[in-house]
Amino acid sequence: MTFNQSTVGQYGLITCDGKEILPPICDNILSVxxxxxxxxxxxxxxxxxxxKE
Structure with a gap:
């Protein structure tokens, strides 16, 4: 998993191959x-x- 940041400063998660896990809707991701x-x-x-994978 890697972090993804949108242009409006919100964060999400993507897999190493680029599949979106969590859309960039989070103000902060504190722990995984x-x-x-x-x-x-x-x-x-x-x-x-x-x-869920």
Missing amino acids: SANGMVLVRVNGKYGYYEV
Whole structure:
């Protein structure tokens, strides 16, 4: 997984081959765990996003 930044300063996740996992809607991506849980901040609120492959 790699980070993807849009032109408006928001972040998302893509695979190494360019497949979008999480669109760039996050204000910040704080951590990515080994079990596929991603801690994100969107519109000032924190939550988890589950990465499914």
